[in-house]
Amino acid sequence: MTAAQPSFKARAEAALADRTLKLAIDRTTGNAERKRAAALAAFPEFEAARARGKAIKDHVIAHLDHYLEMFARNATASGAQVHWAADDAEARAIVTRICLDAKAKIVTRAKSMLGEEIGLPHALADAGIERVETDLAEHIIQLAGEHPSHIIWPAMHRTREQVADLFREGHNPPPEAEDPATMVQSARRVLREKFLGADIGISGANFLVADTGATCTVTNEGNAELTTTPPRIHIVTAGIEKIVPSTAHAMALLRLLVRSATGGELTQYTTFHCGPRRPGDADGPEEMHIVLVDNGRTKMLADEFREMLRCIRCGACMNHCVVYRQIGGHAYGGTYPGPMGSVLTPVLDGLAGSRDLPHACTMNGRCQEVCPVGIPLPTLLRAWRSRGWREGLEPGAVRAGLGLWARLARRPALYRLASRIGVRVLRLFGRGGWIGSLPLAGGWTGYRDLPRPPGRTFMEQYRADQARKEVRK
């Protein structure tokens, strides 16, 4: 997927003007923030667990080749077929080929952001295969013909009233009422038939366990198991950074993942999938395929974005991001939104088309504070900004503006004069403590107020203060 037209600025402006979107985002992120805080309050060992989680991920990344080979060996021994894909196109081709060889007509899918990243939904459609999204939120956005706007709650941009409209159109018979419980029942009924009639089930993986060769999915709905058990073939697509040494290491990370994502302690279903159905097993797929996807990850390993490979895709950074909470996920334009998305999208789609994303950040540091594996997201966003500058990607106006500022900053007397004039002019636009509108800055003041500056600059106040101290001596 690309972060192309319209521009980020245009998408963000449209999102800011959408009051319904703001309402929908606030309802879900507000809940997520409260529940996470409660889960952490009940887990005083969280800081130690976070340090451990970070160390586990760093260990795996430092020995990624070793663990990937171990995983592939053990998965193969369990009867699974392991495929390697260097990029999204290779991954799409492998999955489509398995589906076509199996003459699959219906494919059920359990939510996987990697599947979105490699463009699997489109690839299946192009191959003429009916794709059934089984996660409730993915089902909602499939009905709406949209992409996920959040990595945990892909349909969080939709209010319940909008979901009711989609279900009335897309469900036969339509739901009897518009409360969430009735609508969930309706989706359960509609999707139940699909689960049992599918030829292939596709899932992602939250973890790849090196010492058993198992893949791990976590869901609250139970859709992953209903996706992976009845069909003849189970396909897993997973990023190579998902590896952990053992099941016990996965458990240590699960404690962080679920609390950070939803505020729960464990999801309702934590499932390890190890190979296809065993002789005598009562159910399960006859074939299991695991597609290990690089798609830019080995490139990150070699540069300053290596720490981003720790990401366990919990979504806490976006739930706590002041920018995400204003514009929602779609405005970002890439597969992954929010702070983690603004670091990953330039890797996946190129910096030239996504240079606005690392700038859509106030550097308030909330994302790093809540990150369960301590990723220094603001530092990484700054790294993209510098790279954009070095590569000459910043627009002329920005370069010229910064040049002007730099010239001024090198002349202290002139700088102080300019700021003295500046604060006094700004004060003319304010009432009380705030400035509600400002010529040429409507884009800012249309959605928030600017603090009205005090009458004198910092340097003026500092001098006056120093002078007073002198007198007292």
Place this chain on the structure above:
Amino acid sequence: MNPRDRILAAIRDGLTTPRPEPEAIAAEAVALLADPDQARPRLAAPDLAEAFGIKATALGTTLERVARLADIPAAVGRYLAAHGLPPGLALQPTPALTDLDWNGVAVHQGIAPDEPAALGMALWGIAESGSLVIHSGPETPILLSFLPLHHIIVLHEADLLPHLEDYTARMTGQAAPRNAILITGPSGTTDIEGSYVRGAHGPGYLHVILVTRQG
């Protein structure tokens, strides 16, 4: 080079640190999990069954205790009646359950797409999180835990483990099953405006029958 070799070569190019022997990597991995108590939640109560009960019921799981396995059919009958369900259910084909005297409850094997209720058995329970562990196998169809609206699980109190790591320790050196599943509460979703609804795709009701005595 094939994609596998290309990816592994790219990793080795990117990793500038020295490459230790596999034994050294394994030792480092084990050391990362030392002193597990420092980085995991304490149990909700000193007694395993009590701690398990606190966690499980907080998630909407219901719980009852019976003395012996032989008490299960009567407990199941009561549960079905209390929920206005007909006196019948799908039964996991494990001798510990099929050998019981099911007089009064019509049990069957095989599970319908819209099965109202099913009874299975957990291998272990985990007190830390109120989870139940099931493994796939000849006697354990996975769909038995996902298709019914009411899922009843039998657990021996003696099979309660304190923490998640106690389960992984039990599995060390054992062959992993096709599916190992930790079930932690009834199926639920928060996908519509973050509001919690039970019974999304899996069971809307999870009932645990804790058997206090062996045999």
